[in-house]
Amino acid sequence: MDQAFASRWARNMFLTVCGLLILMYIGSRMFTHIDLALYGYMVGTVVFIGGSFYRFMAWADRPPTRIILTKGIKLLGRRSTPRTATEQLVTYRFIWNRGWYRWLQHILLGWGCLLSCFVTFPLVFGWMYFTMEDNGYYTVVGFGLDLMRVKADGMIAFLFYNALNITAMMVIAGVCMALRRRLGSMQARAEQTFAYDFLPLYLLLFISVTGLLLTVSNVFLGGFGHPVMSLIHQWSVIITLIYLPFGKLAHIPFRPMSVLARSYREHYGQQAPLACKVCASPFVSVEQSGDVVEVLKQSGLDFRTPEGYHLAELCLPCRRKYRMSRFTGIATHEIRVKEANQNAEG
Numbered sequence: 001m002d003q004a005f006a007s008r009w010a011r012n013m014f015l016t017v018c019g020l021l022i023l024m025y026i027g028s029r030m031f032t033h034i035d036l037a038l039y040g041y042m043v044g045t046v047v048f049i050g051g052s053f054y055r056f057m058a059w060a061d062r063p064p065t066r067i068i069l070t071k072g073i074k075l076l077g078r079r080s081t082p083r084t085a086t087e088q089l090v091t092y093r094f095i096w097n098r099g100w101y102r103w104l105q106h107i108l109l110g111w112g113c114l115l116s117c118f119v120t121f122p123l124v125f126g127w128m129y130f131t132m133e134d135n136g137y138y139t140v141v142g143f144g145l146d147l148m149r150v151k152a153d154g155m156i157a158f159l160f161y162n163a164l165n166i167t168a169m170m171v172i173a174g175v176c177m178a179l180r181r182r183l184g185s186m187q188a189r190a191e192q193t194f195a196y197d198f199l200p201l202y203l204l205l206f207i208s209v210t211g212l213l214l215t216v217s218n219v220f221l222g223g224f225g226h227p228v229m230s231l232i233h234q235w236s237v238i239i240t241l242i243y244l245p246f247g248k249l250a251h252i253p254f255r256p257m258s259v260l261a262r263s264y265r266e267h268y269g270q271q272a273p274l275a276c277k278v279c280a281s282p283f284v285s286v287e288q289s290g291d292v293v294e295v296l297k298q299s300g301l302d303f304r305t306p307e308g309y310h311l312a313e314l315c316l317p318c319r320r321k322y323r324m325s326r327f328t329g330i331a332t333h334e335i336r337v338k339e340a341n342q343n344a345e346g
Contacts, residue, residue: 009057012057013054027144044241048245051246054245056253056254064295067294068257068261071268076263080263084259084262088259105178108173109175112167115170119164127143128140128143138160169208171208175205182197206236214226274289277313278321292312305322
């Protein structure tokens, strides 16, 4: 099997796409419920999932990531895991510390994109569809099973009809907030580039606006311009889905990995701390310091000092002093006086 592919990454990606096709075959009842009007979206989504899996494998193959994934998975049974998952994936509590504006921006962007995917992917793969009964009720069908019956003119049906319109407005609001902050900050404008930082936001904005225009065309204009706008919207979605795994927005499907990283940091951070080899101040656990040394070793890097210890065994202020000493020739790292701003934030 391995000889049939150029690499194990290629093999795993091929098996992932095959597994997705099998799920499509089962969920759509032998492809009988595939909507051909959504064919372009389906192809773009398959490429997006394959590309995301490929990038995840490339990312997970790095020595630091392997340690976080291996040890983080073993720590999923901790009592604090549900709270950590909620803060990292649902409420974005870690962003709240940066200010309510950035928190609200990420909530609108993150949940707007995720909810759009949760609605779109089952529809384009034929996993979910609706059947209309004579008594004015819709039946929601998922994987060939009747999930629920809703009144055609009820509130739940209204939310189903307008789910993508609601998420589009969330994304538009989040993108506008992000652009306002980035364009208004001289530091952000100096540090960010158009292709990597601004283009993804413009793509999301274009998709959301064209999607809302489809609704405007159907509801208020009697379908005027709908065929042309439908093609524009579809191509914008396909291009964005193909680009997304390889751009900045790839961190959205990778967010669950933050739970493993946070669990790793919390668990080992509570263990016996390692004392700095210079100032003897505790700063990190023995396990974390050993992992850093191991990662550097796997990468062919060995930051040993003439005194015989590793730079990973120095606290941040002493490490900074050691770097200064290497540039100046003055043994500043041997001075045991702490810096005045060593605990400064920001």
